[in-house]
Structure formats: structure tokens, C-alpha cells
Amino acid sequence: xxxxxxxxxxxxxxxxxxxxxxxxxxxxxxxxxxxxxxxxxxxxxxxxxxxxxxxxxxxxxxxxxxxxxxxxxxxxxxxxxxxxxxxxxxxxxxxxxxxxxxxxxxxxxxxxxxxxxxxxxxxxxxxxxxxxxxxxxxxxxxxxxxxxxxxxxxxxxxxxxxxxxxxxxxxxxxxxxxxxxxxxxxxxxxxxxxxxxxxxxxxxxxxxxxxxxxxxxxxxxxxxxxxxxxxxxxxxxxxxxxxxxxxxxxxxxxxxxxxxxxxxxxxxxxxxxxxxxxxxxxxxxxxxxxxxxxxxxxxxxxxxxxxxxxxxxxxxxxxxxxxxxxxxxxxxxxxxxxxxxxxxxxxxxxxxxxxxxxxxxxxxxxxxxxxxxxxxxxxxxxxxxxxxxxxxxxxxxxxxxxxxxxxxxxxxxxxxxxxxxxxxxxxxxxxxxxxxxxxxxxxxxxxxxxxxxxxxxxxxxxxxxxxxxxx
Amino acid sequence: xxxxxxxxxxxxxxxxxxxxxxxxxxxxxxxxxxxxxxxxxxxxxxxxxxxxxxxxxxxxxxxxxxxxxxxxxxxxxxxxxxxxxxxxxxxxxxxxxxxxxxxxxxxxxxxxxxxxxxxxxxxxxxxxxxxxxxxxxxxxxxxxxxxxxxxxxxxxxxxxxxxxxx
Numbered sequence: 001x002x003x004x005x006x007x008x009x010x011x012x013x014x015x016x017x018x019x020x021x022x023x024x025x026x027x028x029x030x031x032x033x034x035x036x037x038x039x040x041x042x043x044x045x046x047x048x049x050x051x052x053x054x055x056x057x058x059x060x061x062x063x064x065x066x067x068x069x070x071x072x073x074x075x076x077x078x079x080x081x082x083x084x085x086x087x088x089x090x091x092x093x094x095x096x097x098x099x100x101x102x103x104x105x106x107x108x109x110x111x112x113x114x115x116x117x118x119x120x121x122x123x124x125x126x127x128x129x130x131x132x133x134x135x136x137x138x139x140x141x142x143x144x145x146x147x148x149x150x151x152x153x154x155x156x157x158x159x160x161x162x163x164x165x166x167x168x169x170x171x172x173x174x175x176x177x178x179x180x181x182x183x184x185x186x187x188x189x190x191x192x193x194x195x196x197x198x199x200x201x202x203x204x205x206x207x208x209x210x211x212x213x214x215x216x217x218x219x220x221x222x223x224x225x226x227x228x229x230x231x232x233x234x235x236x237x238x239x240x241x242x243x244x245x246x247x248x249x250x251x252x253x254x255x256x257x258x259x260x261x262x263x264x265x266x267x268x269x270x271x272x273x274x275x276x277x278x279x280x281x282x283x284x285x286x287x288x289x290x291x292x293x294x295x296x297x298x299x300x301x302x303x304x305x306x307x308x309x310x311x312x313x314x315x316x317x318x319x320x321x322x323x324x325x326x327x328x329x330x331x332x333x334x335x336x337x338x339x340x341x342x343x344x345x346x347x348x349x350x351x352x353x354x355x356x357x358x359x360x361x362x363x364x365x366x367x368x369x370x371x372x373x374x375x376x377x378x379x380x381x382x383x384x385x386x387x388x389x390x391x392x393x394x395x396x397x398x399x400x401x402x403x404x405x406x407x408x409x410x411x412x413x414x415x416x417x418x419x420x421x422x423x424x425x426x427x428x429x430x431x432x433x434x435x436x437x438x439x440x441x442x443x444x445x446x447x448x449x450x451x452x453x454x455x456x457x458x459x460x461x462x463x464x465x466x467x468x469x470x471x
Numbered sequence: 472x473x474x475x476x477x478x479x480x481x482x483x484x485x486x487x488x489x490x491x492x493x494x495x496x497x498x499x500x501x502x503x504x505x506x507x508x509x510x511x512x513x514x515x516x517x518x519x520x521x522x523x524x525x526x527x528x529x530x531x532x533x534x535x536x537x538x539x540x541x542x543x544x545x546x547x548x549x550x551x552x553x554x555x556x557x558x559x560x561x562x563x564x565x566x567x568x569x570x571x572x573x574x575x576x577x578x579x580x581x582x583x584x585x586x587x588x589x590x591x592x593x594x595x596x597x598x599x600x601x602x603x604x605x606x607x608x609x610x611x612x613x614x615x616x617x618x619x620x621x622x623x624x625x626x627x628x629x630x631x632x633x634x635x636x637x
Contacts, residue, residue, distance in 0.1 A: 052637065119630055158636045164628035171622045199636070207636050322635040378637040427634045431625065436617035 001049065008047025015039025027347045030088040033066045033073070034342040041335055045381040052378050053324035056331020060096055063338050068093040088342055096337065099330040103297035104203070104210045104217070107225075108329065110300025111204035112321045113307050114279055115157040120317065121272040123279075124153055124165050125264040132260060139183060139253040142260070144244050146170065147190050151198030151240055155205045158322070159195040163428035166191045167435065173260060174437060186251030188437040189446055192428035193243050193420055197450075200417045201236045203228045203296070208374075208383035210329045212413030215336055215387045219395060219405035221470075225286040225296035231410065231469070235461050239418075242453050247446060271312045278306045325380075332384030336391070345388040346396070354393050359402025363411050363462050364455070366390050370415035371451050375425045379416040386412045402462060406470045411458055418454030421447035472614050476528035476604070477503045478597070481513055481544070482562075483536040491531065491562070494590045495597060501618045502528060502601070510539035510547075517553050527554035528604045529597065534563035534570060542570045545578035556608040558600040560584060562593075609633065 001009075016039060019032040027035065037059060044055040065071040067090065074082060074090035083089050099105070118124050128149050135145030146166060154162040170191065174184050199206030203213050203225055213223050223231075266272075285292070285299040307313040339345040354362065366386060374382030390412055394405035419425045421444050423433035429447075432438050478495065482488040488506045495504055503525055507513045510532075517527070530548060534541035545559050561574055564586035574580040581603070582596055602620040605612050611633065612624035628634055 116632075124629075158632075160634050160636050161629050161632065164625045164634070167625040168622050168629070171625065320632055322632055325635050325637070328637065380637060427636060430613060431628065431634070434613035434616040435621060 004047050005049040008043050009049040011047070012040050012043035012049065015043050024347075026350070027344070028086045028088060028342065030067060030086050030090075030342040031344045031347055034338045034344040037062045037066065037338060038335065038344065041331070042385055045385070046377050051324070052381060053327040053331070056328045056334075059331040060099065060334050063091070063096045063334055064093045067091050067338055067342065068096055091337070091341055096334055099334040099337070100327070102214060102330065102333055103295065104214045104333075105326050105330055106304075107213075107297045107300045108204055108207075108210055108326060109321075110282065110303045111156065112325075113303045113313055114282065115161065116317060116321060117275045117303075117307055117312055118157060118279070119161065119165075120313075121267040121269075121275055122264055123267075123272075123275070124157065124162070125262070126266050127153065128166070128169060129262045129264055132262070137257045137259060139255060139258050140248055142258045143187060143190050143248055146187070147194035147240055147244050150191050150194035151201065151236065154195040154198035155201035155236075158325075159192075159199045159206055160427040160431070162198070163192050163195045163431050166195070167431060169260060169262065171435070173258060174435070178254060181254050182251040183253035183255070184251075184437050185439075185442050186247040186253075188432050188435055189251075189443060190244070190247050192426065192432040193247070193446070193450060194240060195428045196417055196420050196426055197236055197239050197243065200232050200414050201229065202232075206417055207325055207329050207380040208413045208416045211332050211336075211380060211383040211387055212409045214329075214333045215391050216406045216409045218336065218340065219391050219409075221406045222295070223406065224289045225299075226289055229287070231466060232414065234465070235414070235457055239450070239454055239457055242457075243450050246449055246453075250446060271310065274310045275307065275312050278303050278310075278312070281306075328378070328380055332380060332387075335384060336388045339388040340392070345392040349389050349392050349396070354397065359397075360459065360463065362393060362397075362403045363408060364459055366408055367411040367415035367455055367458055370412040371418050371455060374416035374419040375421045375447075375451075379419060379426065382416045382419075383413050402467055404470065407462060407466055410466065410470070411462065414458060415455070418451050418458075419447075420450055472501060474499075474501055474503045475525065477505060477525045478529045478531065478601075479513055479516075479527055480504065480506045480531045481508075481510055481536070481541065482506070482533040483508055484533075487533070491593070494593050497594065498597065498601070498618060501615060509536055510541070510544035513544070514547075514553075527557040529558045529560065529600055530554070531560045531562050531597070534561060534566040540570070542566060542574040542578060545574055545580060549578045556604065558582070558604050560596065560600060562586065562588065606631075 016036050018039060019035045041055055041059050044050060045052055066073055069090040070093035077090060079089050131149045132145050135141045150162055150166050170187055174187060177184050203209045216223050282299060282303045286296045289296050370382055370386055387409060390408040391405045394403055394408045397403045420429055423430050480488060480491050482491060492504060492506050532541040532545055541561060541563060548554055558581045559578060560582040561580055562584045581600055584596055598619055602623050605615050606627045612628060616624055
């Protein structure tokens with residue numbers, strides 16, 4: 001265990017015990033219990049003495065034990081009495097455990113099924129091969145092509161898996177390049193950066209997006225699949241182009257031509273075709289929600305059911321799905337519910353007189369905090385910890401104007417995805433770093449620029465665009 | 472980085488052992504490399520308490536040696552699980568067909584390299600075997616991208632989902 005992990009262990013346990021020892025003015029008894037869970041989770045998630053998905057499960061366990069009617073504390077207590085005494089109705093254990101099957105979790109599960117099936121049939125490699133063709137052989141356009149494909153794939157697959165796949169495309173070429181060619185650095189950074197940015201394009205692109213959708217839904221607005229794309233895609237495209245220009249001008253090539261050798265063939269087996277069909281149907285249903293009215297969360301049951309039914313994804317494939325990501329998100333959603341139900345988040349934000357701040361300042365502040373802290377921790381965790389506070393501020397501000405809950409949630413979620421300064425910021429960055437081509441200083445310099453561009457773009461989008469469509 | 476895995480070279484002729492170790496020096500940054508003059512010496516080393524913390528990744532074994540032959544030793548390693556998951560290479564000029572068959576069938580030999588070898592071929596083969604070792608044993612491949620087959624290792628990241636978004 002590293003020193004940081006030890007510190008996390010001690011701080012997490014101390015934080016958990018604190019509300020049992022100290023009584024905070026204006027915070028109810030259930031609020032104290034929720035604060036206990038919050039402090040424990042915050043330190044454990046940030047410093048990771050145990051894996052972050054394990055902390056999430058602890059959050060659910062502690063919630064059921066300490067806050068639900070099924071736990072020892074509120075077991076058998078009359079709800080009316082609890083309401084009169086604490087202003088809190090003991091939660092239902094089923095709803096806390098139910099976060100593991102929250103509709104947004106089902107949406108992600110559907111996405112995972114499609115993504116893993118895509119890898120199984122080399123769909124991702126084939127898409128890359130076909131899409132790279134029009135970009136020719138000039139280094140400048142090759143880089144844009146690689147970023148475009150990476151962004152597109154990572155909007156549907158995990159950013160990490162996309163980065164790993166795209167690295168296999170550029171590694172042979174990078175190995176053949178001159179040792180001192182700066183363009184190598186640019187290429188090696190372009191892939192993870194494009195993956196991080198591409199993950200913002202759809203709700204299933206990256207786990208923090210799930211926290212955004214879940215939080216916004218609890219505040220009263222369900223962001224549909226298509227609505228997310230309409231909101232985020234223009235931002236993604238502009239950020240991608242800016243990043244491309246930045247990386248290219250900072251790392252000019254000495255070669256004039258790049259040839260990527262890719263040999264892969266479309267899989268035409270029956271199972272592969274069933275996958276293509278399922279993918280097509282799901283995608284069409286996702287983006288046409290406004291026509292048929294079926295929530296994208298439940299459309300996700302189509303790939304889950306179809307791919308299982310046709311044995312495209314077999315039991316062994318199901319076992320390999322990244323379940324821990326779903327647990328991580330579920331714990332984050334659960335913590336948000338506890339903080340809201342016990343009014344802990346209201347108590348926390350009431351420390352500051354928010355009405356004296358302008359909406360744009362609040363938005364910018366949360367986006368910036370999200371961006372900064374998630375450079376040092378999991379993006380999902382960063383979003384999870386900020387979200388309940390932001391949503392509460394949004395709701396108490398009357399839920400209108402710039403600082404409305406949905407817009408705040410979006411700023412935090414996207415802000416965390418713009419964090420790409422350090423190798424530890426995101427797994428895609430770690431992969432790029434591991435190739436040995438990139439130095440931390442290169443990554444930090446470009447990453448800071450991308451973060452700044454991201455914040456500025458998000459604020460512009462809030463004022464000029466999102467503000468007019470999200471209420 | 473601090474090496475966690477071990478390459479074991481067994482060869483009774485000191486000059487040959489030196490040549491092998493010299494050829495493999497490029498892996499020293501990421502792997503411990505130990506040379507032994509006999510199978511018995513390796514056995515002692517593996518059973519000694521200090522060996523428990525460092526796991527063998529690859530055996531590179533000569534065949535004709537005093538005491539236990541290379542093939543018999545590799546069979547022993549396989550049968551008694553002395554090094555689960557480790558890859559095995561026979562580097563020899565003198566293993567007959569029967570011995571070689573035995574090494575493959577009972578010792579689960581991964582690679583046969585005939586003496587005399589060239590540095591390039593030895594390094595490439597070892598690179599391939601170590602890459603397979605990292606991939607097959609579910610070890611985080613990121614620290615090894617610079618010395619092993621980066622393409623194969625990143626591809627395993629993609630399909631094995633060893634690393635996920637977080």
C-alpha cells in the first residue's frame with residue numbers, strides 16, 4: 001500500500017466516524033449518517049486504498065444499512081414518526097440496491113454489449129480501415145483522420161479500448177519514424193486526446209456521462225440519447241478540430257507521407273451479420289426517440305436481448321464485460337440519492353450565499369473544479385462528488401437561467417472528460433505514456449491547452465446555445 | 472521500474488552462458504535475469520525462500536548438462552508446477568528427436584532454438600515469449616510496451632478489457 005493509499009484509509013475511516021462524534025448545526029440525524037458515508041466514500045474514491053468500484057459497493061451497503069428502512073437504525077420505525085422527528089422518510093433498500101439496475105446502467109450495459117461484440121468481430125478495426133481511406137497519406141490529414149475515427153469509435157466504445165486499438169494502428173508506423181521526429185509525440189497524443197473528447201459525444205461514451213444523465217433525471221429532466229448528441233456533438237467537433245490544430249502545430253512532421261498498413265476483413269459470418277443488424281437497429285432507435293417515444297435506456301435492452309438470444313455474445317463474453325464500471329456508476333448514483341433525501345447536499349451548499357453569484361460564474365466554477373480534480377482521480381468519481389452539490393444549487397436557484405440543474409450537470413460531466421494533463425488523468429493517457437514516445441511534459445503542456453480550450457468552449461456554448469435549449 | 476519477473480538461463484558452459492546473458496541484456500531494465508550452471512542450481516534457487524517474491528517468466532535451457540538434462544528439467548518444472556505460467560525455451564544443438572518430442576509433450580515447451588544462434592533471433596524469440604507471458608497471465612502490459620511487442624500488448628488491452636474507463 002502506498003503512502004497515499006494509507007492516508008486514504010485513515011482519512012476515510014476518520015471521516016466516517018466524524019459525524020458520530022461531532023454534531024453539526026442545522027444538519028439532521030439522517031444528514032449526519034449521510035455525511036458519514038459521503039466522507040468515507042470521498043476519501044476512499046480519491047485516494048483509492050481499495051478499488052473504486054469496491055468503494056461504490058460499500059456506499060450501497062452502507063446506505064442500505066444506515067439509511068434504509070431495512071437497516072438496523074430505521075428498522076421498524078414508523079415513517080410518519082421519522083418524518084416528524086428528522087424530516088426524513090427512511091429510504092427503501094430496494095431503491096438503493098436498484099441503482100445497480102438504474103435505467104442509465106441498462107443503457108450502458110447495452111452499450112457494453114455492442115462494444116464488446118464489435119471487438120469480437122473486429123468491427124472497430126474495419127471501420128478504422130474504411131474511414132481512414134479518404135484521409136490520404138499527408139501527415140496533417142492522417143492525424144485528423146485518426147482523431148476523427150478515434151472520436152467516433154470512443155463515442156460508442158470505451159475510450160480505453162478505442163485508444164488501445166488505435167495504438168496498434170499507429171505503433172508500427174511510429175517505430176519506423178525518425179527518433180527525433182516530434183510528429184511522433186503529436187500522433188501518440190492525438191489518439192488518447194481524441195478518445196477522451198469523443199467520449200463526450202453520446203451518453204454512453206464515457207462513465208461520467210451516466211452520472212450526468214442520472215442526476216439530471218432526478219432533478220426532473222431526462223436527457224435523451226439524441227438530445228445529448230445534439231447538445232454535445234458540436235462541442236466535440238470544435239474541441240476535436242482545435243486539439244488537432246494544436247497538436248499538429250506543436251509537433252510538425254519531418255516526413256511528407258505516412259502509410260498505414262492495415263489488413264483486416266469484414267467478418268461475414270452469420271453471427272457477425274446479426275451483430276451488424278442489431279447495432280443498426282439499436283442506433284436508429286436511439287437517435288429517433290422523439291419519433292417513437294421509447295426511452296433510449298430501454299432501447300438498450302434490444303442489443304442485450306438480441307445479442308444474447310443469437311449467441312453472438314455467449315456466457316463467456318458476458319463474464320468479460322466491464323461490470324466494475326457499472327458498479328462504480330451505481331455507487332455514485334446511490335450517494336447522490338442519500339445526499340438529496342437526507343438534505344445533506346442542501347446543508348452543504350447552504351454554507352455559501354449562492355444567490356450573490358451569477359449563473360455563468362457558478363457554471364464556470366463547477367466545470368473548472370471538475371476539470372482540475374479529475375486530472376488526479378477517476379472522472380466518474382470527480383463528477384459523482386460534485387454532482388449532488390451542483391444539482392442542489394441549481395434547484396435552489398429556482399431551476400431556471402444559466403445555473404439550472406441539467407446545465408450544471410452537463411458542465412461537470414463534460415468538464416471531467418476534458419481532464420487529460422497527466423498520465424494518471426485517464427487510462428487512454430496512461431496507454432499513450434506507456435509507449436515511451438511521449439514525455440509527461442509534452443502531455444501536460446498539450447493537456448493544459450486542451451483543458452483551457454474545453455472550459456472556454458463550454459462557457460460559450462452555455463451562453464450562446466445550451467441556455468436556449470435546456471431548461 | 473523494479474523488475475517483478477525473472478528470466479532463468481541454464482547452461483553448463485560458462486562462455487556460452489555469458490553470451491546468452493550478454494544478448495539478453497536489453498531486457499534487464501524490466502526483468503531480472505539470472506544465469507545458472509546446472510538444473511540443480513535452479514531447483515535450489517526456486518525452492519529457496521527468496522525466490523517466492525520474484526516469479527519466473529521464462530526458462531532458457533540448454534539440454535546436454537551434467538546431472539539433470541535440460542529436457543528432464545523442463546518436464547519437472549511443468550509437472551511440479553515450479554513456475555506456473557512461465558514460458559519455456561530450449562536452446563541447444565544436441566537434443567535428439569525423442570528428447571525434443573518429450574520436451575514438447577510433457578514439458579509443454581514453447582520454443583526450440585538451435586545452436587548456434589544469432590543475437591537477433593534470440594532477442595526476437597525472447598521478446599515474443601515474454602510478450603505471451605505477460606498477455607497470458609493477465610499482467611498489466613503497460614510497463615512492458617517499450618521492451619516487448621507493443622502492438623500485441625496493446626491489442627490484448629483492447630480485447631481483454633484489462634483496463635477500462637473510469
